[in-house]
Amino acid sequence: SQKIEQNSEALNIQEGKTATLTCNYTNYSPAYLQWYRQDPGRGPVFLLLIRENEKEKRKERLKVTFDTTLKQSLFHITASQPADSATYLCALDGTNAGKSTFGDGTTLTVKP
Amino acid sequence: DTAVSQTPKYLVTQMGNDKSIKCEQNLGHDTMYWYKQDSKKFLKIMFSYNNKELIINETVPNRFSPKSPDKAHLNLHINSLELGDSAVYFCASGDRASYQPQHFGDGTRLSIL
Numbered sequence: 599s600q601k602i603e604q605n606s607e608a609l610n611i612q613e614g615k616t617a618t619l620t621c622n623y624t625n626y627s628p629a630y631l632q633w634y635r636q637d638p639g640r641g642p643v644f645l646l647l648i649r650e651n652e653k654e655k656r657k658e659r660l661k662v663t664f665d666t667t668l669k670q671s672l673f674h675i676t677a678s679q680p681a682d683s684a685t686y687l688c689a690l691d692g693t694n695a696g697k698s699t700f701g702d703g704t705t706l707t708v709k710p
Numbered sequence: 711d712t713a714v715s716q717t718p719k720y721l722v723t724q725m726g727n728d729k730s731i732k733c734e735q736n737l738g739h740d741t742m743y744w745y746k747q748d749s750k751k752f753l754k755i756m757f758s759y760n761n762k763e764l765i766i767n768e769t770v771p772n773r774f775s776p777k778s779p780d781k782a783h784l785n786l787h788i789n790s791l792e793l794g795d796s797a798v799y800f801c802a803s804g805d806r807a808s809y810q811p812q813h814f815g816d817g818t819r820l821s822i823l
Contacts, residue, residue: 630809641714641800641814642753649809685751697766698812700745700753 602701617675621688628690636685678708716801716815733801742784743802
């Protein structure tokens with residue numbers, strides 16, 4: 599069966615460091631992958647999308663990589679700030695356009 | 711100018727009752743979704759409507775019935791509420807074409823007593 603795993607439930611890092619979050623999947627051939635941010639009491643907010651034929655995508659301090667051989671995506675936040683503290687979700691989308699399957703999230707805490 | 715709005719934000723009710731959650735989007739998207747997020751933060755799709763037509767219906771009890779009066783609205787009605795229905799329910803919208811992100815509401819926290 600399809601499975602999506604995000605590296606750890608919680609990740610704590612020091613301000614200024616780079617946070618790296620992992621999304622691994624099995625039994626899935628996604629057409630593209632998305633990363634969302636979710637704050638407590640709020641809905642997920644879209645951050646970045648990367649297609650299966652793309653290796654890397656950047657947006658300001660955010661970078662996403664997508665390795666379809668390893669079946670893995672890495673999400674990096676450089677120069678992290680306490681305001682980056684949130685839960686980050688990866689979502690995979692296959693050929694059934696519009697149906698996203700979400701991972702269980704990693705809660706990032708950036709300490710000042 | 712909330713893009714995806716759902717009401718109510720909190721819903722506390724007794725087991726066995728029937729309740730509805732409403733969702734509206736003003737983004738002009740053609741597809742709307744209902745997700746359930748359990749206590750472990752796992753976000754699972756329940757239903758999806760494209761231009762008022764049901765296109766995704768995951769394994770959800772018949773007690774849950776979505777209704778889309780038009781493409782800007784998708785409501786969720788739940789009959790005979792059970793303890794296991796306690797969760798946060800999120801509405802989302804997007805365009806069905808590939809490579810489009812979804813926009814989420816802020817959720818309805820349903821608590822069954």
